[in-house]
Amino acid sequence: MKKKLYDLAHSRAGDKGNTLILSLIPYDEQDYNLLCEQVTAEKVKEHLKEIVEGHIIRYEVPNIAALQFTCHQALLGGVTTSLSIDTHGKSLSFALLEMEIDID
Amino acid sequence: MIRIGSGAGFSGDRLEAAVLLAENGNLDYLVLECLAERTIALAQKQKLNNPELGYDCLLEKRIEPLLPIISKNKVRLISNMGAANPVRAAEKVVEMANALGISIKVAAVIGDDVMAHIHAEERSLEGNLPLSSYGQLISANAYLGAEAILPALESGADIIITGRVADPSLFVAPMVHHFGWSFDDVDRIAQGTVIGHLLECGAQVCGGYFADPGKKDVPDFAHLGFPFADVNSDGSAVISKLEGSGGLISLSTVKEQLLYEVINPHEYITPDVVADFTTVGLKENAPNNIAVFGCKGKSKPIAYKVSVGYRAGFQGEGEISYAGSNALGRAMLAGDVLQERLKGEFKDLRIDYIGSTSVHRTNFGVSEEPYEIRLRVAGKADTPTKAVRVGEEVEALYTNGPAGGGGVRKYTNEVVGIVSILIPRRKINSAIILRESVPDEKKVI
Structure with missing residues (x-):
């Protein structure tokens, strides 16, 4: 069955220039392996295709059971010159959490 | 401790x-x-x-x-x-x-x-472009x-x-x-x-x-x-x-x-x-x-990062609300009309439908009709006089736009951009x- 990431994990968005940074932290550390398996950089790129123009790098941080997605060219130029309402892209953590994954 | x-x-x-x-x-x-x-x-x-x-x-x-x-x-x-x-x-x-x-x-x-130590032809870390190409430099720290x-x-x-x-x-x-x-x-x-x-x-x-x-x-x-x-x-x-x-x-x-x-x-x-x-x-x-x-x-690291500030023009913005049946339809008509009226003056006009797709630039296919929508338009220009045109055209929707538009707000702000370079210690x-x-x-x- 399908489940939204929102049900399993939380996220905070940060920005550096035109780069969007999204953490993905399971509520239950036991779900870390499932997220590693299901939430690949490719799948996140597909999910955020209307937002992220550049490539996405995924970092694994097993010590704290969390993933980090660094998304390039994602903020219409970045906080200082973007015409967007949310110039920092701060609300985009919840765009990631809209993604659905397959659960056995 | x-x-x-x-x-x-x-x-x-x-x-x-x-x-x-x-x-x-x-x-x-x-x-x-x-x-x-x-x-x-x-x-x-x-x-x-x-x-x-x-x-x-x-x-x-x-x-x-x-x-x-x-x-x-x-x-x-x-x-x-x-x-x-x-x-x-x-x-x-x-x-x-x-x-x-x-x-x-x-x-x-x-x-x-470090404003005195930087050169306008140094290239930015972000785009590998000369600093001078961004605009007038105002700070380097x-x-x-x-x-x-x-x-x-x-x-x-x-x-x-x-x-x-x-x-x-x-x-x-x-x-x-x-x-x-x-x-x-x-x-x-x-x-x-x-x-x-x-x-x-x-x-x-x-x-x-x-x-x-x-x-x-x-x-x-x-x-x-x-x-x-x-x-x-x-x-x-x-x-x-x-x-x-x-x-x-x-x-x-x-x-x-x-x-x-x-x-x-x-x-x-x-x-x-x-x-x-x-x-x-x-x-x-x-x-x-x-x-x-x-x-x-x-x-x-062997170098310090430097944030360089530059003048990036002026941003003009305008907003107007629509509510009730077909609110999104009327807001989208207003968006199309503004695009047409402003296209000669702004090459990059941003049109957002607040309440639908403005913040994430998508709604991931969620298609429920919202009860109310706020149209927001933003554009950039070289001078404040040009930038203010966005808000003026939004305001003009009162008598020249779709039915039931209300609550216009308009803003003009100077934009300061930031890029980075490195400087030896x-x-x-x-x-x-x-x-x-x-x-x-x-x-x-």
Whole structure:
């Protein structure tokens, strides 16, 4: 069955220039392996295709059971010159959490 | 062990949290981080207009209530509220102390302003383009490290005011000063950097920017406390907050903040060290009491990062609301009409439907018709006169647009852009300038 990431994990968005940074932290550390398996950089790129123009790098941080997605060219130029309402892209953590994954 | 509190996480942060921490926190140091990337460019603009200004515009409001408390409790204060004018900020603090009859020594840290050392043909890190191609340059500030703050701590200053300093370095400096760490002891400096990173955003490690009702509940959210760290000589630390304050410090809040704005968790680069955040260990000792340990580091980078501010034109914006049946349809008609009316004047016009797809630029296929929609249009121009045209055309929708539009607002703002370059360490000469209050004897407390 399908489940939204929102049900399993939380996220905070940060920005550096035109780069969007999204953490993905399971509520239950036991779900870390499932997220590693299901939430690949490719799948996140597909999910955020209307937002992220550049490539996405995924970092694994097993010590704290969390993933980090660094998304390039994602903020219409970045906080200082973007015409967007949310110039920092701060609300985009919840765009990631809209993604659905397959659960056995 | 030393205790370092974080009393502000950005220039507009709440004022009372720092007062409570300084009064009741048994702190050794209080750090106020108030300087965002663009703030210093705006401050530089202000200073060009008036050499007496260019420091944080909340300086007086934030520092005045703290002065009697930090003086009484012997808390040393470190802040980057100097922005583009740390010396004038230090003098302002001394003036306030004089007026309050408080005896105090203030150090300004200077040397981050490198405008005189940069060349307009240097290429930006972001786009590898010459700086001159972005627009008129207005500021260039290097991110100084903890080393620049150490002489101020050694001088015995009660208050240290800096301009641009890497945020975690504001916290690393008192640790290095107190414990006598060497900057070659990269693991301790890395561990200090993690602690600084966790504290630098104020309430963000205490449940601020975390709460999601029903999912991530934060108790007594309105009275959110600010964090402090008890740091040991080996660099390990415990993050906590005042007893009785609102908020939550948990593994979840600390994990969110640990990864916040970190481009590469293996290499968190500051002027002090390159820290590997993937080596950090966290442990919940008790509610609102989280141990942080184990971070490993590598030697500091050979160059400083410099933020360069430039004039990026003017942004004009206008908004109007539609509600009831076919609200989105009418808003979209208004959007199309504005596109047509403004296309000759703005090559890049942004049209957003607030309530539908404005914030995420998509709604992932959720197609429910919203009851109300706010149309928002934004465009950039070279002059304010041209930029204001966006709002004017939105306002004209009152009599020239779809039915039932209401609540027009229009704005025009100057845009200041930021790009980065690197500068060799040898080109930076930081220094301190000391000022002391000479309070009226009758009023001395």
